[in-house]
Amino acid sequence: MEIFIALLKGLLPVAYLICLWFYGQLFFSADETKQSRWAKLSVAIAVCMHTALLFSLAAQYHRCPLWTQGEALLFLAWMLAIVHLLSEWSADTRRLGFFTLGPAAFCATVALSFLGKELMLDAQYRSSWFIFHIVASLAAYAAFSLAAVLAALYLTLHRKLKLKTFDLTFRKLPPLDKLDKLSAMWSFLGTLLMLASTVIGVWWVRRDGLHGMSPREIGIFVVLAIFLFTAAARRTLGWRGRRHAIWILAGFAALVLANLAGLHGFHF
Amino acid sequence: MILNAPSQPQVFVLGANHLTASVSLRDRLLLDEKSIQEFAETLLKDGVVKELSILSTCNRSEIYGMAEDPKAARTHIENAWAARRNVSEDEIRTHGYFLSETEAIRHLFRVMGSLDSMVLGEMQILGQVKDSYQLASQNGWTDFYLNHIFQSGFHTGKRIHSETTIHEGAVSISYAAVELARKVLGDLRGRVVGVVGAGEMGELAAQHLHKAGARSFLFFNRSMGPAERMAAAFGGESRLLSELQEHMGQCDIVISATGAPDIVITREHVQGALRHRHGRPLFLVDIAAPRDIDPLVGEIENTFLFTIDDLKNAVSGNLELRRQEAHKAEAIVEEEAARIESWSRALGVVPVLRTLREKYQAITDREIEKWAAGQPPELRTHLESLGRGLLNKFLHAPTTRLKQLGEQGDGSRASYYADLLFALAREEKQHGD
Structure with missing residues (x-):
C-alpha cells in the first residue's frame, strides 16, 4: 500500500x-x-x-x-x-x-x-460532525474558486470589449452573459455550502462545549456576508456584470485571507 | 516478355473560376443539375473520358475527370462545352485552366479546403463539392480512381476545418455585428432587437440577427411607412423615432443606421433605458455616418457600443487571421496531395501483384486437388485452409515490398525484377497459349 x-x-x-x-x-x-x-x-x-x-x-x-x-x-x-x-x-x-x-x-x-x-488534530475534533463541516467548507471553497476564476475571465473579456481588442483570448472566451451567469451560480452554490458548513460548525462547537472566536471565524463571517450581499444585490439591485464580478473577487480574496489567518482557535 | 502495366488513366481538371473568368463568362459556363446530367453522359459516351464529376457554382465551373490521354480529353470537353453553352473553345482556353495529375489533385484539395474560394475560408464550397460528387457517384460517372481522390479531398477539407481556424470570424460588417452581439449576450434567441432607421444597412443587420435567432424586432423611424414595411418583413413592431426613449429599455440590441446629421441616441437616453433593464447588458451598434449614438454611451456600465470602424477593424482582423491560417491549410493540402501521389505510384505494381497472386493461387489449387482426390471432405477443407494460410504467408513479404517500391516511384523496376524472379510473364504466356 x-x-x-x-x-x-x-x-x-x-x-x-x-x-x-x-x-x-x-x-x-x-x-x-x-x-x-x-x-x-x-x-x-x-x-x-x-x-x-x-x-x-x-x-x-x-x-x-x-x-x-x-x-x-x-x-x-x-x-x-x-x-x-x-x-x-x-x-x-x-x-x-x-x-x-x-x-x-x-x-x-x-x-x-x-x-x-x-x-x-486534538481528539476533540474527531467527530463525524467535523467531517461534515470540513467537507461542506471545502466544497464551498471549490465553488467560490470556480466563481472567482469565471469572474476574472468576465473582467478580462469585459475589458477587451470596452477597448475593442479582438485578439485570441477575446475569440476563445465564452460570451460575457454566460460567464456572468455561471460565476453567479457557483458563488450562490458556494454561499449555500458555506452557510451549511457554518451551521454545522456552530452546532458542533456548542454541543461539544468548545468556545472562542479566532480571526479565522471572523474572516469566514465576513466572507459569508460579502457573498450573501453579492447574491442579494444581484437579485434586488440588478448588480450584474462587472460590479458582480468585482464583488465575487473581493469575497474570494477575503476567503483566502481568512484561511491565511490559520486554523480555528477553540479552547476546551 | 516483361509484363507492362496497362496505360494508367490520369486525373485532370478543366474549368474557370472567379479568379480567371468574368461574371458573364461564369454565368454562361454555369450548368444546372439537368444540364450536368446530359453533359456528363455526352462526355462519357465515346470513352475519351473514363470517369468524371462536374462542379458548377456561381463562382466556378469545373470538370474533374480521368482519362488515358488528358490532352485529348481536354479538346473533347472544350468542344462539347462550347457546343452546349454560349461560349467558344477559345474563351474557355483563355479564361479557364487545365491541370493534370498532382496539380489537378492539389487544385481539388485547395477548392475543398476553401483556399480557392472568393472569400477565403468560406466552407460552403465543401458541401457543394459533396453534392456534385454525390450526383456523379449515384449516376455511376465515378469509379475507383475518382472515388479515392474525392474521398481524400473530403478528408483534407475536414482536416482543414478542424485543424485550422480558417473558417472562423465574421468577414462582413453586418455579420461582425452579430458575432459581437453573441460575444456579449450569448444566445440571441429570444432577444429583443431595436433597429433605428429603415436604411439598407439596418435591414441587413436585422436579417443577420433574424438568422441568428432573434425574433422580437422594434423598428424606429421618423415616418411610419418604412418602419411598417420592415416590421412586416421581420414580424416585428413599428414605432416613431420619438418613441425610442420610451421603448429602448426593452431592447437587448440596438442598431442605429439613420441618415440624421446629429446624435439620435444620447447618454441620457441610454441611462434612462438602463433603469428598466435591472442590470442586463445593452448592446449598441452605430453603423451610421455621421454617428447616431453619443460616443460617451460606451462608458456607461453594462453598455457595449460599437461603431462601423470597430466592426471594420474586427473584419480586417478576421481576414488577416484567415490569411495566416491559410499557410497551415496549404501545408495540409501538400501533405494529402503527396499521399495521393504515392498511392497513385503504387498502383503501377498492381498488375504484377495480381498476376503473382493468381499464379500461386493456381499452383495451390492444383496441389490441393491432387492431394484431396478421393479423401473425405473434412480433409479437403483442412488442406484448403492450409493452402490459403501458406499462400498468404509466402506472398506477404514480396507483396509488401513491391507496394513500398511502387510508392517510392520504383514501380517499373520492381515489376521488372518481380517478373524475372517469379517468371510471371512466361507463366502468363503459357496460360495464354
Whole structure:
C-alpha cells in the first residue's frame, strides 16, 4: 500500500501538469477537436488517480484523510477538479479548463509536499460532525474558486470589449452573459455550502462545549456576508456584470485571507 | 516478355473560376443539375473520358475527370462545352485552366479546403463539392480512381476545418455585428432587437440577427411607412423615432443606421433605458455616418457600443487571421496531395501483384486437388485452409515490398525484377497459349 501511495503521490502532479498542457493547447490552439479529446482523457486519468490516492490514504490511516492541513488541501484540490468536471459537463466550459483546473493542480502539488508532515488534530475534533463541516467548507471553497476564476475571465473579456481588442483570448472566451451567469451560480452554490458548513460548525462547537472566536471565524463571517450581499444585490439591485464580478473577487480574496489567518482557535 | 502495366488513366481538371473568368463568362459556363446530367453522359459516351464529376457554382465551373490521354480529353470537353453553352473553345482556353495529375489533385484539395474560394475560408464550397460528387457517384460517372481522390479531398477539407481556424470570424460588417452581439449576450434567441432607421444597412443587420435567432424586432423611424414595411418583413413592431426613449429599455440590441446629421441616441437616453433593464447588458451598434449614438454611451456600465470602424477593424482582423491560417491549410493540402501521389505510384505494381497472386493461387489449387482426390471432405477443407494460410504467408513479404517500391516511384523496376524472379510473364504466356 505504501508503495502504491508513494507512486500516486509522485505521479499526481505530473498528471495535473499534463492536464494543464492539454487544456492550454485547447485554449490557445486551433485544433480543438484533437486537443479536446486529449484534455478529456487526461483530466479523467488525473481525477481517477486523485480519487485513488484519497481512498488509499483513508485505507492506510483508517479514517477520512481530512485531519491535517495537507490532507484538507489535497481534498480541496480534488473538490476543485470535481467542480471543474461538473462545470465542463453542465455548461460546456471545457475551453476554460486551463484556468479552472489551474487551482486544482496548484493545491494538489502544494498538498503533497505537506502530507504526513503535520501533527494530528486534538481528539476533540474527531467527530463525524467535523467531517461534515470540513467537507461542506471545502466544497464551498471549490465553488467560490470556480466563481472567482469565471469572474476574472468576465473582467478580462469585459475589458477587451470596452477597448475593442479582438485578439485570441477575446475569440476563445465564452460570451460575457454566460460567464456572468455561471460565476453567479457557483458563488450562490458556494454561499449555500458555506452557510451549511457554518451551521454545522456552530452546532458542533456548542454541543461539544468548545468556545472562542479566532480571526479565522471572523474572516469566514465576513466572507459569508460579502457573498450573501453579492447574491442579494444581484437579485434586488440588478448588480450584474462587472460590479458582480468585482464583488465575487473581493469575497474570494477575503476567503483566502481568512484561511491565511490559520486554523480555528477553540479552547476546551 | 516483361509484363507492362496497362496505360494508367490520369486525373485532370478543366474549368474557370472567379479568379480567371468574368461574371458573364461564369454565368454562361454555369450548368444546372439537368444540364450536368446530359453533359456528363455526352462526355462519357465515346470513352475519351473514363470517369468524371462536374462542379458548377456561381463562382466556378469545373470538370474533374480521368482519362488515358488528358490532352485529348481536354479538346473533347472544350468542344462539347462550347457546343452546349454560349461560349467558344477559345474563351474557355483563355479564361479557364487545365491541370493534370498532382496539380489537378492539389487544385481539388485547395477548392475543398476553401483556399480557392472568393472569400477565403468560406466552407460552403465543401458541401457543394459533396453534392456534385454525390450526383456523379449515384449516376455511376465515378469509379475507383475518382472515388479515392474525392474521398481524400473530403478528408483534407475536414482536416482543414478542424485543424485550422480558417473558417472562423465574421468577414462582413453586418455579420461582425452579430458575432459581437453573441460575444456579449450569448444566445440571441429570444432577444429583443431595436433597429433605428429603415436604411439598407439596418435591414441587413436585422436579417443577420433574424438568422441568428432573434425574433422580437422594434423598428424606429421618423415616418411610419418604412418602419411598417420592415416590421412586416421581420414580424416585428413599428414605432416613431420619438418613441425610442420610451421603448429602448426593452431592447437587448440596438442598431442605429439613420441618415440624421446629429446624435439620435444620447447618454441620457441610454441611462434612462438602463433603469428598466435591472442590470442586463445593452448592446449598441452605430453603423451610421455621421454617428447616431453619443460616443460617451460606451462608458456607461453594462453598455457595449460599437461603431462601423470597430466592426471594420474586427473584419480586417478576421481576414488577416484567415490569411495566416491559410499557410497551415496549404501545408495540409501538400501533405494529402503527396499521399495521393504515392498511392497513385503504387498502383503501377498492381498488375504484377495480381498476376503473382493468381499464379500461386493456381499452383495451390492444383496441389490441393491432387492431394484431396478421393479423401473425405473434412480433409479437403483442412488442406484448403492450409493452402490459403501458406499462400498468404509466402506472398506477404514480396507483396509488401513491391507496394513500398511502387510508392517510392520504383514501380517499373520492381515489376521488372518481380517478373524475372517469379517468371510471371512466361507463366502468363503459357496460360495464354
